[in-house]
Amino acid sequence: MALVIACSASASRDSLVVDSLNGVLHVAERTAPPLPVQLGNENIKAVYEACSRAQVAVVANQTSVIGDGRKGESVHLVDTLLALGIDVRKVFAPEHGFRGDAHNGANIDDSVDPTTGLPVLSLHGKHRKPTAESLDDVRVIIFDIQDVGARFYTYLSSLFLVMEAAAENDKVVIVLDRPNPHGHQIAGPVRSEKWKSFVGQVPVPVLHGMTLGEMARLFNGEGWLEGGAQCDLIVIPCEGYAHSDAWYPHIAPSPNLPTPESIALYPSLCPLEPTVVSVG
Template sequence: MVKRILQITVLLLFVATLCCRQSSENKKSPSVNKNNYIVVGANQTENYIPLIKGKNIAVVANNTSVIFKSDTKQYTHLVDSLLSLGIHISKVFAPEHGFRGAADAGEDLTDTTDTKTGIPIISLYGENKNPSQKQIYNYRKPTPEHLKNVDAVLFDIQDVGVRFYTYISTLHNVMEACAENSIPIIVLDRPNPNGHYVDGPVLEKDTKSFAGLGPIPIVYGMTIGEYALMTNGEKWLNNGVKCDLTVITLKNYTHKSTYSLPLRPSPNLPNDKSINLYPSLCLFEGTDVSCGRGTDMQFQIFGSPNLPKDTYHFTFIPQPNFGSKNPKHMGQECHGLNLSKAKDLDQLNFSWLIDAYAATSEKDKFFEYEAFNKLAGNTKLKQQIEQGLSMDEIRETWQTDLTAFKKTRAKYLLYND
C-alpha cells in the first residue's frame, strides 16, 4: 500500500513539473497573437513626430485612433497625445460614424467642434459633400478650402479589411485631395483582423460607390497602410494622381497574426466574432434579412419575418439601440440563425445567403434594396443566387480576377503572409 502511494506521488510530481515547464516556456516565447506584442503605428511617435513638428496638421481620426500605454486596455486618444507633445492640430476630419464612433451606419453628420480640445471637426460623411464632384463616390472628400494652410495630414483609423467598410474609401478620398493640393499624408498603420485571407469577387466599375472604390475583392488581405500604397502605386486616384505618402509600419505583425480589436471599430461590430463574420453576413444588408442591428448580437445572427420558423429556429426582435436608431424589421419577430458559436472563417461563406433566398416566402422582396450589387461589387452575384448556383459554383466564377488581384497585391505587402 505504501509502495502504491509512493508511485502515485512520484507520478503527480512528474506531471506538475511538466506543466510548470510548459508554462515557463510559453511565458518565454510571446506569441504575435498577443495584442501587446504588436506595436501599432500610432505608438511609434519617434518615427512620425519629426515629420509633423512645427507644422499645421490635420488628423483623420475616430474613436479607434489611440496610443496604447502598457497594454491595449490603457490608452490615450491620438489627438490628445499629439497636443500634449506640442503638435499643432488645425482640424480633425471624421469618417462614417463620426469622431467619437457613435453614429449609425450611413447617418449624415455635420461639422462640429470637439468639446474637449476646441478643435474643429470636419465631417467626411454627411453634409460636407464636395459640390464640385458629380460622381457619387467622390462626394465625401476634403475640399481645397478644408486643406487651406494645412502642411500635412495624419491618418489613423482602425480598419477591418473589408471592401465595403467605408474607412478605406475615406482614405482614398483624403489621399486624392492631398495629391491634388500637394500636401503630404502620413498613414499610421494598424493590424487587419481579417488579414489572414483574400476572397470574393473583385469590384467591377459599374458598381463602384463609396462602398467600394478600388478594384479589390470583398476581403483583400492588407493593412490600411498596404492598401494606401497599392492605391497610390496602381494610380487609382482621380486622373492617376499620386500623393506624397508615408506609412508608419507595424512591429511584430504578419498577415497570419490574430488581433483582437481593443476598441469597437464601429457601433455594430462589438466583438471579434462579429468582425470575423462581417464580410460574409454584410451582403444581407442589401436584402430583406436583418443582420442583428437593433440587438446586442450584431453580425452574429441573421433573420427575417419571411424565413420559415420550422427551419430557422432562432428568433429575435430588433429594437432601437446604440448605433441603430431605426433597425430593419423593428418590432417584428425575425426567424434565423445564431452564429455566435460558429467556427471562425478563413474564407467567405455565402451559403447562409443562398439558403435564405431559397427558403424565403417573399422571393420578390428578398433583393429589394439597391445596395446589394454595390456590396457584392458586381451584378452577377444576385443573378447567380436567383439561378440556384451553389457556393462552390459561384466561387469558381471569381477565381481568375482574384488570382490577378493577388499578383498585384504582392507588390505592396509590408508584412509576411
C-alpha cells in the same frame, strides 16, 4: 443561410475562423500573437519627426488611441499630438463620427470637439472628400483609423478620398498603420468599374488581405487616384506584426462590430443588409 456564411467567412486559418460544425456555426478561439504588436501610432518618435514642423489635420475616430484601453492606459492620438506641441488645426471624422457612436450610413454634421476645441469636419455628411478650402491651413494629414479588411467598410474609401484630395492640393498624408483583423484572407470578387461607389471605391476583392498602409501604397502604385496622380505618402508601419498573426482591436471599430465574432462574420453578413433578412 448557414452554408453561405460558412463558405464565405471560413478559411484555413490558424486564428479565428467561422466554420460549420454539426450544422451549427462555430467560432474557434484565436490565440494571441507571440510578440506584442506596436501600432504605427505608438511609434511616437517617427510620428513626431514626420509632422513636428507642420500644420496638421488628423483623420481619426474612437479607435485612434495609443495604449490599451482595457487597462485604462489609452490616450487619444489627438491629445497626444497636442501634448507634444504639434500644431493640430482640425480633425476629419469618417462614418460613425469622431466618437464612433453614429449609426451606419448616417449623415454627420461638422462640429467642434468639446475637449480640445478643434473643428471636426465630417467625411460622411455634406462632403465625403476633404475640400480644397478645408485643407488651406494644413500641410500634413495624419490618418489613424482601425479598418476591418473588407472592401465595403467605408474607412478604406475615406482613405482613398483623403489621398486624392491631398494629391490635388499638394499635401502630405501620413498613414499610421494597423493590423488587418482578417489577416491574410483574400476572398470574394473584385469590384467591377460599373459598381464603383463610396462602398466600392477601389477594385479589390471583398476581403483584400492588406493593411491600410499597404492599401495606400497600392493606390499610388496602381495609379488609381484621379488622373493617375501620386499622393505624397508616408506610412509608419506596425512593428512585430505578420498577416498570419491572430489580432483583433480592443476598441470596436464601429457600433455594430463590438466583438471578434462580429468582425469575422461582417464580410458575409453585410451584403444582406439591403435585403429583408435580419442580420441582428
